Amino acid sequence: MSRAAVLWPLPALAACLLLPWLPVLPPFWITLANYIGIAAIVAIGLVVLTGVGGITSFGQASFLGFGAYTTAILTAQAGLSPWLTLPAALLVAALAALVIGAVTLRLSGHYLALGTIAWGVALYYTFANLDLFGRNDGISGIPPLRLFGVALVDGRAYCSVIWVGVVLAALATGNLLDSRAGRAIRALRGGALAAASFGVRTPQSRTLAFVYAAMLAAFAGWLYAHMQRSVNPTPFGINAGIQYLLMAVVGGAGQIPGAILGAGLVTVVNDLLQDWLPRILGAHGNFETIVFGAILVLALQTAPDGLWPLLARHRPRRRRIRYDAPSLPHRQMPPRGSPVLEVEGLRRAFGGLVAVNDVSFRLAAGEIVGLIGPNGAGKSTTFNLLTGVDRPTAGSVSFLGHRLVGLGAPAIARLGIARTFQHVKLVPSMSVIENVVIGAHLRGRAGPLRGLLRLDRAEEAQLHAEAARQLARVGLAEQADRPATSLALGQQRVVEIARALCLDPVLLLLDEPAAGLRHNEKAELAALLRRLRGEGVTILLVEHDMEFVMNLTDRLVVMDFGVKLAEGAPAAVRNDPAVIEAYLGSVA
Template sequence: MSRVVLLSVLVVLVVLGLSLPAYYLNVLNYVGLYGLVALGVVLLTGVAGVTSFGQAAFVGLGAYTTAVATIHFELSPWIGLLLAVGLSAAAAWFIGMITLRLSGHYLPLSTMAWGLSAYYLFGTIEMLGGHTGISGVPPISVGGFELTSQMAIFGLIWVALLLALVLSANLLESRIGRAMRSIKTARQTAESFGIDTSKLRLVIFVYASILAALSGWLYAHMLRFVNPSPFDLPASIEYLFMVVVGGASSLWGAVIGAAALTGLQEFLQGALPGIIGQAGQYETIVFGLLIIVLLQFNGERGVSGWLFKQVQPKSYALQTQDGELPRRARDAARADGGPLLRLRGIGKSFGGLRALKAVSFDVGQKEIVSIIGPNGAGKSTLFNCITGVLRPDEGELFLRDKEISTQNVRKFVQKGVARTFQHVKLVSGMSVLENTMLGAHIRVAGGTISAALHLERDQEKQLRAEAMKQLKRVGLDNVQHMDAASLSLGQQRLIEIARALCADPEILLLDEPAAGLRQLEKQKLASLLQDLREDGLSILLVEHDMGFVMGLSNRIVVINYGEKLVEGDPANVRTDPRVIQAYLGTAA
């Protein structure tokens, strides 16, 4: 996060705190409280792609926890904060373990269910005061000074919000953050490079609940009163409105959306009844129309997307740093020259369809092996079995004599198997450099807390240096700052290869790497693959282009109707009658 922006916001807040009347400070206090919750929703929705209608329940849980702790047990509000955050995190972990397994519309429906349950629970438990609520919540005390004035609580709320923004920005700009940003649009890619996306979704869910609980704690001690009404389903919907208005893809969008909707609500509640001639919640209609307009013209970017589009430069240079990632511990080359990868009797069925039938072949060290065959021959199914996306129904897969066919897809890259995809799978919104750095995710360690506190700087230097090394290898180091989605198809395929090389693999698996490329691009790709082979890398590729594989491969495996038809060197495969018949037909 830019220090200039942060300092500018701090100066503005100090000026406002010292000059605004109590009424406007109160409005800004609510903007800060809502902004904390909306920040969590940005991470959930904009980053992880999880639509939650239950965030207000975590606000309520934080507020009621501190109210009970300080009133019934006479504990300090700061102890109440620890209890509120701890209880909300535990509840989010338990709920997330159950609900985040769901997909499609079932996930947001489940968040509605537990959000409504929490609201009615708050209103029925006698200790919580029912729908009447709890009064007499003590104020927060700092160094013996009670924060009872609007100015004092204003300072605490906005310090908390700015701190949350800094921590969230640090998190998203880290190795863990890149993994998080890959979840929404490229989950299969993330899993293929060793990232546990289910765990990361749960981490984001818990983090968002902590921000909501912090907001609830501040709310309870600001008003010194708690009742269930601010924590119902419509409140959760309003938080989503804020994020859509501000921009689901921007951290600052949470603050902008909270400010826009809170200010607009204050204005419309006073102005609309006078215009229409009768009281009513007409501001809800205006909010609905506003959402429709924003979605039509600016999608997820919201107001913040429009603002930042105006002020941000079109391109920027990323500084590279010296650093060296530890390389994979490799076994010494086998004295007998045995194969690196062995397939033995691989079979796969989908219901009554037998997609693969006892396919067996080897990939040797420093060897390029190509799999070819007509459309529907089973090449993609075989490739997915080799990369762990599918588990074979029968047969075994060995990497240096270690059986890996039963491993989770995330384990394959840890064993030394890296891949590209038939249809390019880059993370939208990330630069070329960031997409490439994702490939080296498993080569370093580091958790969420260290990332949020920005303690992983040395790792980031190493990851950036490795990514730049591989981008230079494929000839794309001069476009490292550009949005990966803006490049040509050929360049995007090279990014995928660079990303796979960042994993430091022993064998590289390429799924139709020449598809959609022009002839010159194919020649450059073939030259790159030959150089990688000379550097000691084994390569297995699936391809349709006979001319491309004939001049590149050491051996070719021909698949037809799920069975291995022919295996041999390019010269023999080219003239084999069975291959000619499978590709061209007997008449031809």
Template sequence: MKNKLFLVFIVAMALLPILPTPEFWITLGNYIGLYSIVALGLVLLTGVGGLTSFGQAAFVGLGAYSSAVLSTQYGWSPWIGLAVGLLITAAAALAIGAITMRLSGHYLPLGTIAWALSLFFLFGNLEFLGKYDGINGIPPINLFGLVLDSGRKMYGLIWLVVLAAVLLLKNLLNSRPGRAIRALKGGGVMAEAMGVNTAWMKIVIFVIAALLACVSGWLYAHLQRAVNPTPFGLNAGIEYLFMAVVGGAGHVWGAILGSTLLTLLKDQLQSILPALLGSSGNYEIIVFGVLLVLLLQRAQEGLWPWLILLSRKWLPRVPAVLAPTAAAALPQRAKPAAGEVILEVNRARKEFGGLVAVNDMQFNVKAGEIMGLIGPNGAGKSTMFNLVTGVLPVTRGEIKFRSDGQLQRIDALASRQIVRCGIGRTFQHVRLLPSMSVLENVALGAHLRGQFGDVAGVAASFLRLNQKEEQALLFDARRQLERVGLGELMYEEAGSLALGQQRILEIARALCCDPSLLLLDEPAAGLRYQEKLALAELLRKLKAEGMSVLLVEHDMDFVMNLTDRLVVMEFGTKIAEGLPLEVQQHPAVLEAYLGGID
């Protein structure tokens, strides 16, 4: 269905300049296309990646001014101007992104406002850019001998770029790097635990969004044949963001919908309101703002998701990504020999100011065993997990893990490096991407098992050169889902699953990391009795395959019947260690936690 809509849209847009369409409509169509290109970048950056930017208009200005200067002052071809503009924009975006993307919360949008204003005043104060008068006499684009010297002739090129951008972004988002980008909005902790370099991925999408804005600026300069700083100020940056948000910031087609609606609305308000209220004030800005507030109250996710919900009453839901029934198997790491120490915690300590959360913990986990880490609420169990997986740094002590046949210190490594060594994990509070399918959530766990690096992976995804890799990753995700009993739900939205099923989903995602050691934080919480039995049977099968499991759990029946050994914590300190039966009878454990279990 989506492909049919896409085809209808292409045909409709292609016919506009061919038919005897009024020139005014062509002009509106051109501007909608130019705005859509910028809004598509904001869909990737803000809607998908969760990074708010008010400064995209400045990158539009970089593209426009680069080509304007080179074509007017040096007589270079506009196509060379485009190439140079893209290089300048990429360099600027890398430099700005390396600083700005480190910010979080309200500091990030404030940071984008700061550099947007800086570039705007730079355009207006440099002599060779014509200061606030700008640059005139920009030559038209020559496309294979066709001189695009009018809006009607430029129309086709503008919308060709829009459609190319749509296809490239959809290819990217339905790929391994795309899943990593979507994971940014779900919080960095989960993404890093799956092997995603979140800091670098933020810069990548920032640069992509800037390059799209640059292309829009290049087209604008050669459409208008003149540039000045006015269209590249902060107001324009805010309007671009509104277009993405109103259309549906998390959806590619929402960028075009929002650009169309806001462009048409703004044009109508500028025509109607002066006739009603007089031309002494900019009343359209007030009405524009009120309408936006009302719209966002009714459809907080934008209009495109609302249209999708309406369409589902008549049209079946089609998954964006399908799992193959067969594909090449992903390589698997060799498991350590049974009985070898795979994890060694040596006097690990974690202090938060004056609070000691983990107090000189010491224990080890052996290959092919299931070990439980238990204790009352607040004992420090989840903090211990976070120390092992690199979410938190140790204050002092050592944590070693067996990788490449020998124990190596991992306490100084980041989460994404630790998972590469062979440690997979789940979380105490479920962390998943609710709007993505169950299959895609699980495939995120295989992020590090792709053959392409971060930059090469993004480039390959744009052109669909990674299909073999994608098939292998999705097939493994399907296999893990069937392994844990969620195979029939693979195309459902992860947020629609019950809590217990979401916890099982997290286990499947961790298994996709191909771990030697699996850390499970309260995996049985929210499960019914039969589901707990199925989980216990799954963990025993994993143990038989050579997998080591370290789990935190409050269900004592589940723990006592499953684990080979137990470590008991209280107030961050180990108070007992041994076989389940021994721990049950330990006086300190009975007093602190188990309450006198016989």
């Protein structure tokens, strides 16, 4: 990370403390800045939840309400100091998010979005109809924040507090997304299956994103309550939740500065429309909602990724790799020739379709075995069954004495099985090296709290040094900082191999690794796989390039229509009449 990226909070904090006191800023602008700052904190949470994690939520205003009502009850009714209620507000929102998320996050797609609308509406009416929350009248008499004994009732003083909160929220969020836990969240969008295959527990990552966004919204609600000095249900309804989501989307949901930009634009434009439209139309009403909707649709059509990417052209960040970082520990490889994988009677049926039918084979340590067959033979399905992506209907799989059937993909990866995919699964929003580091997820230990506080730098240096070493190993060291999807398809497949090697696997499953590679690149890949075999790594590969397979593998297993057709040395399999018929037809 560059020095500027580390030091940016210092001038930002100084600006927060000084700018509100400039005499040229009228009180109205200060008030508007306060509302923008509170909205920006909520939108920053949506960067993690929606822009990065891909979880659309229309209900963030409800968590704002949890924070506001918690401090209102504890201060106005129980007499606690406002500063003591901040941890309570965050805790209440986190617990509420855990409960709501346990149900809502099981949904996907538009069902998930509809689910957030449902509980957003339900919580709004809960606030409006319970005596605990003061019903529709709300709770008044909330004391102001005090700092060094001085009540922060002046708008300029409170503006400094709010925007210091914005800087802290942006800093913490940036730290989180640049950590091991943050990469797991980032992998949810476009690469969840691959992430799970390298040990990322995707349900926990989704929950982390949900809870973190809820806690930021509760922090904003806490600030809002002590600015307004009273709360009622109106600011915490579904309309407000939709508006917060629009702020993140219009500004650029994947970027922290975009969330702040979106909060400012939506707040200012909304205020201007409320002021100007009645004068222009000569009537009062919610006309600003209609015009604002039209402006929003136009913005989304012209800038679907938000406005921030248009204002600040994204340039790949060059990460400083500490090559002197201590090496990660390596697995002890099993003795050459000892049993590694034993597959017995493997079967997978999808209703009446049997994709894999009673397949059995064995792999020994330090050998390369090819799993070949025509399209639709069941090869990739077999890979999915071996790695826990799918569960077999019958049969058993044993790896180094461990029974794999019933284990999930993360547990199987922890045992030392890594894989690539038939269709490349890289995270589009991440650079090459960031995608590769996901493969080393299980070799790190830092949790989200260490990431937030930036106490994980030594471990991160080790993980990135390992990723850089694997990229150099496959010949892509110069591409480390490029966006992953900017590479050619063949190079993307090689990136997947580097990611798999970051797991330090005992068994490497490669699904069509040579597809899209030129002749020289195939030769380099074959040389790499032979080196890995020499180091004791066992390799099972699916490949349609017969010349590549025949010159590389020690044995071949041939499948056709889900059934094992033949097994043996490449020369013997090449001349097997059943194999020739499966590939070329009975006439041949």
